[in-house]
Amino acid sequence: MRPSAWGWRDVAGEETGLSMRQFKAILRKDIVMELRTKEMVTSMGIYALLTMVIYQVALSQSGTAFDPRNIAAGLLWLAFVFTSMLGLNRSLVHEKDQGCLEALLLSPVDRPVIFFAKAGGNLIFLLIVQALTIPVFAFLFLQEGSYAGEWWMIPLALFAGAVGISGVGTLLATMSVNTKGKDFVLAVLFVPLMYPLLLAAVSATSAAILGGDGSTQQFWTGMGMIAAFDVIMLLASFALYEFIVGA
Amino acid sequence: MLEVGATLNRNTLVLSMLVLGGVLTTAGFIMAFFFTPPVLGPAITNEAGRIIGYQPLFSQKIFYFHVPVALSSFLVFFFTAYYGVRFLMTKDRRYDTRAKVATEVTLMFVILTMATGILWTRFEWGRWWVWEPRLTTYFIMTLLVIAYFVLRNSIEDEERRATYAAVFGIIAFIDAPISFAITRVIPSSVHPVVLRSGGGLTGSQLVALLIGLFGMLMIAYAIYHTRMREELVHDRIEAVKAALEG
Numbered sequence: 001m002r003p004s005a006w007g008w009r010d011v012a013g014e015e016t017g018l019s020m021r022q023f024k025a026i027l028r029k030d031i032v033m034e035l036r037t038k039e040m041v042t043s044m045g046i047y048a049l050l051t052m053v054i055y056q057v058a059l060s061q062s063g064t065a066f067d068p069r070n071i072a073a074g075l076l077w078l079a080f081v082f083t084s085m086l087g088l089n090r091s092l093v094h095e096k097d098q099g100c101l102e103a104l105l106l107s108p109v110d111r112p113v114i115f116f117a118k119a120g121g122n123l124i125f126l127l128i129v130q131a132l133t134i135p136v137f138a139f140l141f142l143q144e145g146s147y148a149g150e151w152w153m154i155p156l157a158l159f160a161g162a163v164g165i166s167g168v169g170t171l172l173a174t175m176s177v178n179t180k181g182k183d184f185v186l187a188v189l190f191v192p193l194m195y196p197l198l199l200a201a202v203s204a205t206s207a208a209i210l211g212g213d214g215s216t217q218q219f220w221t222g223m224g225m226i227a228a229f230d231v232i233m234l235l236a237s238f239a240l241y242e243f244i245v246g247a
Numbered sequence: 248m249l250e251v252g253a254t255l256n257r258n259t260l261v262l263s264m265l266v267l268g269g270v271l272t273t274a275g276f277i278m279a280f281f282f283t284p285p286v287l288g289p290a291i292t293n294e295a296g297r298i299i300g301y302q303p304l305f306s307q308k309i310f311y312f313h314v315p316v317a318l319s320s321f322l323v324f325f326f327t328a329y330y331g332v333r334f335l336m337t338k339d340r341r342y343d344t345r346a347k348v349a350t351e352v353t354l355m356f357v358i359l360t361m362a363t364g365i366l367w368t369r370f371e372w373g374r375w376w377v378w379e380p381r382l383t384t385y386f387i388m389t390l391l392v393i394a395y396f397v398l399r400n401s402i403e404d405e406e407r408r409a410t411y412a413a414v415f416g417i418i419a420f421i422d423a424p425i426s427f428a429i430t431r432v433i434p435s436s437v438h439p440v441v442l443r444s445g446g447g448l449t450g451s452q453l454v455a456l457l458i459g460l461f462g463m464l465m466i467a468y469a470i471y472h473t474r475m476r477e478e479l480v481h482d483r484i485e486a487v488k489a490a491l492e493g
Contacts, residue, residue: 233422
C-alpha cells in the first residue's frame, strides 16, 4: 500500500480509503441537477422572502422607537433555520423518490463519502440562500443605522453556523425522509439538537451586527462555541451515517 | 435475561432496590428539612435597593429533590446511548428494547425535573418560567426525549426503527452536555445566570444530597427493571401467539 492524494493505493493501484473522486462525482450530480432545475435555491429563496414578509407583520406594532438591529441576528437565523429544514428535506426526498439513494448504495461508494457529498451540497445551497437573504433583509429592515464590528465577522459566523446545520441536518434528513411524517419528524429532531448551535450563532452574529463594548469578545466566544459544536457533532454524524443510510 | 417466574434473587433485588430507594429518597428529603443549614437569600432591601438583610430561603429545599432527579435522568439517558451503541454493534433486538425502556424512564425523570424546576423558580423568583441556563437545558432535554419517541412511532419497519432510534439516542446524548455548556457560556439578555449566596455545599448539605441521589438512582433502577420485565413478558406472549398460529 502506498499513499495517494486522498487515501491509499493498494497493490492493484486502486484507491482505497475515502475517495475524492467519488465525493466530487456525487457533489457534481447534485449541483448539476440544481443548475438544471434551479428548484432548491429558488424555493428556499422564495421561502426566505416570505419569512421576511411575516417578520414585517410581526414587527408592525412595535413602534417607531424599536430598533430592529437588536433582533436582526435572531430574525436572520430564524429564517435560515426554517429555510434549511425545507432544503434538507427536499434534497433527500429526491434521492428517495427517484431511487437514487438505492443506486448509490449499490455502487461501490463508501458510505461516509455519501455523507460528505450530501452535506457539502446542502452547505452550498444554504450558503447561496444566506447570501441572497442578507441583502434582502438589510434592504427591508436595516435601512437606517450603521454597523459596528468588522465586515468579515458576519459572513464568518454565518458560514460556521451553516456548516453545523448542513452536517447534522443531512444525518437527520436521511432519517426523517424514511419515516411517515417527513417534514414534521425532521423539525422535531432538528430543533432540539440544533439549539446550542443556534444560540451561539445568534450571539456571534448579533455581536457582529451591533458592535459596542465587549462585542469582539462576545463574537469570538460565540465562534468558539460554534466551532466546538461543529467539530463534535460533525464527527458524530459522520460516524453514525453509515448505520442509517444502509437501513 | 430476566425471566418471569425464575430467579427469586433478581426479583428480590429489584423489590429491595425499590423499597430502599424510596426510603433513602424520603430520608434525604426529610434530612433536607431537619439537618441541613438554611441557605440565605437576599430579601430585605432599603429604599436604595441595596441588600441589608437576608432571609432563609425555604424554597431552596427543593434542591434536595430536584438535583437528584436531574442527575438520575441524565445518567439513565446515558444508558439509552449505551444500549444504542450496543445495538448498532450487535443488531440484537433486545438492546433496542432496553434502550427504549431506558428512554421511558428518562422521560419520567425529566418531566419530574422540569416540574420541580418550575416550582422552584416560582417560589424563589416569583415567576413560573425563567430562561435560565439550567431550566433551558432541561427543556431541550425534554424535547430530545420526546423527539426520540416521535421518531420511534413514525417508523413501521422494526429494524429500521431500532437503528434510527439508536443513532438518534447517541447523538442526543452527545448534544445534551454541549447544550449544558453553551447555555452557560453564551451571554444573553434573557438568560440570567442564577447566583446564590454561598457557593459550595457544606457537609450536611452534601450528605442529604447524596442520600437523595442514591435513593433516586435505586428507584430508577427498579422502575427500569420492572418495565423491562413487562416488555419481556410481552415478547414471550407474542412468540407464543405466533407459535400457536403457525
